[in-house]
Amino acid sequence: MSGITKRFGRNVVLCGVSLDVHPGEVHILAGENGAGKSTLIKVLAGVYDDWEGAIEYFGRAARPRSPVEAMRLGVSVIYQELSLVPAMTVADNIFLGRARGRGGFVPQAEQRSKARELLQGVGLRIEPDTPVENLPIAAQQLVEIAKALSRDARVLVMDEPTSALTAPEVDTLFSLIAKLKREGRGIVYITHKMEEIGRIGDRVTVLRDGEWIGSRPAPELTNAELVRWMVGRDLGPGFRPAAGSRAESPSPAAAAGEERLRLQDFSVPSGQGSARLAVEGVDLELRAGEIVGLAGLQGSGVSQLLLGLFGSYGADTGGSVYLNGRKAVIGSPQDAIRHGMALLTSDRKATGLVLCRPIQENAVLADLRRLAPGGWRAPARERAAVDALARALRLKAASFEMEAGELSGGNQQKVALAKWIQTGPRVFLLDEPTRGIDVGAKQEIYQLINEWTAQGIAILMTSTELPELLALSDRIVVLHRGRVTAAFGRGQATAESVLAAAMGVKS
Amino acid sequence: MLAFFRQFAARALAGPASRAVVALLLMLIVGVIFHADGAFYRVGTHRDALRQASVPGILACGMTLVIISGGIDLAVGSMLALSAVVFAMTAIWWSWPPAVAIAACLAIGLLCGSASGLLSARLRIQPFIATLAMMVFARGLAKTVSHGAKVATAVQNPDGTYRYVSLPPVFRWIDSRLAGDNLSAVTLIFLACFAVCWVLLARHRWGRCLYAIGGNEEAARLSGVPVAWTKTTAYAMSGLMAAIAGICQAAQEQQGDPEAGAGYELTAIAMAVIGGTALSGGRGGLGLTLLGVVTIGYLEKILSINAVPEASRLMLTGVIIVAAVLTQRRRT
Numbered sequence: 001m002s003g004i005t006k007r008f009g010r011n012v013v014l015c016g017v018s019l020d021v022h023p024g025e026v027h028i029l030a031g032e033n034g035a036g037k038s039t040l041i042k043v044l045a046g047v048y049d050d051w052e053g054a055i056e057y058f059g060r061a062a063r064p065r066s067p068v069e070a071m072r073l074g075v076s077v078i079y080q081e082l083s084l085v086p087a088m089t090v091a092d093n094i095f096l097g098r099a100r101g102r103g104g105f106v107p108q109a110e111q112r113s114k115a116r117e118l119l120q121g122v123g124l125r126i127e128p129d130t131p132v133e134n135l136p137i138a139a140q141q142l143v144e145i146a147k148a149l150s151r152d153a154r155v156l157v158m159d160e161p162t163s164a165l166t167a168p169e170v171d172t173l174f175s176l177i178a179k180l181k182r183e184g185r186g187i188v189y190i191t192h193k194m195e196e197i198g199r200i201g202d203r204v205t206v207l208r209d210g211e212w213i214g215s216r217p218a219p220e221l222t223n224a225e226l227v228r229w230m231v232g233r234d235l236g237p238g239f240r241p242a243a244g245s246r247a248e249s250p251s252p253a254a255a256a257g258e259e260r261l262r263l264q265d266f267s268v269p270s271g272q273g274s275a276r277l278a279v280e281g282v283d284l285e286l287r288a289g290e291i292v293g294l295a296g297l298q299g300s301g302v303s304q305l306l307l308g309l310f311g312s313y314g315a316d317t318g319g320s321v322y323l324n325g326r327k328a329v330i331g332s333p334q335d336a337i338r339h340g341m342a343l344l345t346s347d348r349k350a351t352g353l354v355l356c357r358p359i360q361e362n363a364v365l366a367d368l369r370r371l372a373p374g375g376w377r378a379p380a381r382e383r384a385a386v387d388a389l390a391r392a393l394r395l396k397a398a399s400f401e402m403e404a405g406e407l408s409g410g411n412q413q414k415v416a417l418a419k420w421i422q423t424g425p426r427v428f429l430l431d432e433p434t435r436g437i438d439v440g441a442k443q444e445i446y447q448l449i450n451e452w453t454a455q456g457i458a459i460l461m462t463s464t465e466l467p468e469l470l471a472l473s474d475r476i477v478v479l480h481r482g483r484v485t486a487a488f489g490r491g492q493a494t495a496e497s498v499l500a501a502a503m504g505v506k507s
Numbered sequence: 508m509l510a511f512f513r514q515f516a517a518r519a520l521a522g523p524a525s526r527a528v529v530a531l532l533l534m535l536i537v538g539v540i541f542h543a544d545g546a547f548y549r550v551g552t553h554r555d556a557l558r559q560a561s562v563p564g565i566l567a568c569g570m571t572l573v574i575i576s577g578g579i580d581l582a583v584g585s586m587l588a589l590s591a592v593v594f595a596m597t598a599i600w601w602s603w604p605p606a607v608a609i610a611a612c613l614a615i616g617l618l619c620g621s622a623s624g625l626l627s628a629r630l631r632i633q634p635f636i637a638t639l640a641m642m643v644f645a646r647g648l649a650k651t652v653s654h655g656a657k658v659a660t661a662v663q664n665p666d667g668t669y670r671y672v673s674l675p676p677v678f679r680w681i682d683s684r685l686a687g688d689n690l691s692a693v694t695l696i697f698l699a700c701f702a703v704c705w706v707l708l709a710r711h712r713w714g715r716c717l718y719a720i721g722g723n724e725e726a727a728r729l730s731g732v733p734v735a736w737t738k739t740t741a742y743a744m745s746g747l748m749a750a751i752a753g754i755c756q757a758a759q760e761q762q763g764d765p766e767a768g769a770g771y772e773l774t775a776i777a778m779a780v781i782g783g784t785a786l787s788g789g790r791g792g793l794g795l796t797l798l799g800v801v802t803i804g805y806l807e808k809i810l811s812i813n814a815v816p817e818a819s820r821l822m823l824t825g826v827i828i829v830a831a832v833l834t835q836r837r838r839t
Contacts, residue, residue: 310729312728312729332731333728333729333730333731334731334733336731337731343729345726345729350723350725350726351723351725351726351729352726352729353723353726354718354719354722354723354726354727354789355722355723356722356723356789356790357718357719357722357789361715361718361719365715365719365727365730365732366730366731368712368715368716368732369712369731372711372712375711375712375713376710376711376712377710377711377712377715379710419730
């Protein structure tokens with residue numbers, strides 16, 4: 001692949017990126033969240049057809065226009081969210097869409113024996129008749145690889161294949177990868193994890209903000225250099241965190257704040273048939289008026305930590321939670337709200353707002369219990385509350401009767417924030433508070449966060465934008481595979497040190 | 508002139524409410540055109556159109572609540588039959604006082620509705636399947652308690668002979684006419700049900716929770732909305748409405764028919780959807796359903812005063828429902 005450029009509307013997400021894979025090589029593709037790795041892979045796999053640049057498969061130029069065409073050219077992608085049909089058997093999944101029978105009938109016996117052969121090839125000892133949904137995630141992943149091999153894939157792309165696996169399962173996968181290498185297949189492997197790059201990588205390519213940063217044989221690339229490649233972004237004129245002032249003079253509230261939230265050995269199950277915990281043994285303390293940043297790359301468990309803390313997974317979480325010094329049991333979001341907690345979710349469209357309802361309904365949704373004592377609503381009181389929120393959050397809308405879905409991203413985010421501020425939270429969990437909004441709205445949200453901490457609200461936040469997290473947080477706690485790998489006090493954290501910890505580099 | 512008309516039409520069709528009003532007005536114009544020798548201009552025609560729409564209309568009130576929460580209730584027709592049978596048995600055969608008989612029916616409706624609700628909200632069975640099961644079960648229960656026969660004033664003696672009992676006056680009260688013979692009592696009952704549901708939906712916290720769940724269940728859950736409770740009570744309300752409709756149906760037919768109300772669930776859904784309540788949940792309202800109820804009521808009446816045969820009437824109803832729903836579709 002050379003000179004690949006891809007735009008979404010006016011947004012350039014890939015800009016002249018190149019990548020080459022040789023037979024018998026594991027080529028690591030690295031970069032922060034949003035660096036363009038997934039987009040590049042999708043171009044290679046024929047998901048998009050409107051890009052610029054050139055791709056050569058085995059020396060011949062080709063331009064796959066659909067995933068099927070890319071597969072015929074010998075490229076198979078194993079996505080993070082597996083693309084198997086859960087209710088169908090392993091054999092049926094392997095041959096899905098390519099049953100080679102006459103007149104559309106499936107030659108069962110032939111498929112089964114072929115499937116058994118392929119499963120042995122990937123080291124899976126299961127019957128081809130097993131429904132995929134009965135298999136653990138790790139085995140499903142191997143089935144996915146068997147499916148790729150059945151199409152005689154010469155190039156396999158794996159998008160963070162280990163994110164749901166336990167350590168022994170990772171070992172199995174890696175020995176399979178070694179075998180695939182010996183067979184002369186090329187592998188593109190996307191990962192955030194330092195130890196994986198060292199174990200299986202032959203070459204490493206780093207992307208940042210859609211640009212190609214560098215390519216080098218893995219043994220020659222030091223950890224420090226790799227991290228620098230991934231981070232090395234200048235903060236630029238567009239990024240001026242309003243919280244810059246915080247760094248110089250911590251607010252008095254932060255200095256004097258009493259403890260609001262303390263986690264002891266907190267853990268969250270990951271569900272979905274996976275054996276490992278999404279979050280494991282986390283200790284954390286949060287004081288009034290303080291911002292603690294949770295850093296972690298995809299799959300690190302930061303979102304699950306916030307959701308688990310908020311009672312979204314029921315009472316299945318482990319360890320202890322102390323709110324204002326007292327032990328609290330939080331078994332549901334209702335419990336959490338009653339305890340003065342609020343959670344801004346990372347995806348406002350999917351889990352934050354009721355897009356088809358008016359702004360004002362969204363803004364008071366979490367506080368209906370107080371606004372409508374005895375159940376009967378008082379429209380005048382609600383309107384007054386919404387007016388006050390709109391003023392406080394500088395929310396711009398032609399009318400509060402407008403559906404939330406009609407607003408711009410920044411204003412939608414403000415509605416989601418307003419909903420929680422209305423509940424008068426003492427601990428505010430912010431998952432990606434500035435995701436997908438423009439620079440101006442970001443600045444306003446930074447300002448709001450500062451106003452809230454000045455009022456004594458304690459904030460626990462995540463952000464995939466490291467500079468933002470560094471600028472806003474009083475302290476930063478870093479998670480890697482669900483565990484805390486580092487904690488930094490004010491002024492100690494640098495982008496390099498945080499990212500290194502997030503990738504699992506032992507310091 | 509044409510531009511003016513187009514602008515007027517665009518404004519008139521802006522929201523679901525105005526579109527539902529336009530649909531109703533069109534229906535009335537159809538009535539004026541096909542007035543069947545002036546039959547359409549008689550007060551009795553309008554009274555009867557509303558009377559006939561009242562029983563399915565009561566079902567539509569409960570149905571609207573369920574649909575707004577993102578669900579569907581296919582069991583309303585069967586629950587209506589169950590309630591009709593129980594009302595006839597308790598009031599006619601066993602001579603229970605009317606208030607007790609009515610209370611028993613309402614309790615059974617609440618119970619059946621809550622069961623549907625628990626199946627879908629707690630056990631997470633799809634509402635379509637859960638209420639389909641309740642639809643079959645309640646029909647079977649109605650036939651079991653009535654031994655498969657209509658429950659009327661003829662009571663079988665132990666020796667196999669029949670004796671006749673008189674019809675309790677409560678049946679005549681419910682089926683009476685008020686306001687100088689110009690309004691049916693069932694229409695008043697329908698309006699009362701409508702008012703209760705409307706107040707709950709528009710003025711109570713519960714209604715807000717219904718909209719939020721139908722619009723985005725996960726966001727509602729994470730905002731502290733008691734999702735399972737709210738959904739269950741929506742189905743319970745639908746069951747309660749079906750029980751009231753069953754009592755009215757029994758009074759109108761002067762008997763409890765275990766076969767009554769077959770297909771009414773579809774009429775109720777059509778009434779809600781023609782009004783503009785979205786089957787996907789989160790959008791709609793009871794005011795809209797009121798317009799839908801009246802529109803379908805007039806459609807039926809206009810077809811019947813023009814003596815359109817049953818077969819053609821069904822086909823026409825199907826076509827008109829599609830047309831009405833197409834005009835209700837949101838333009839983006």
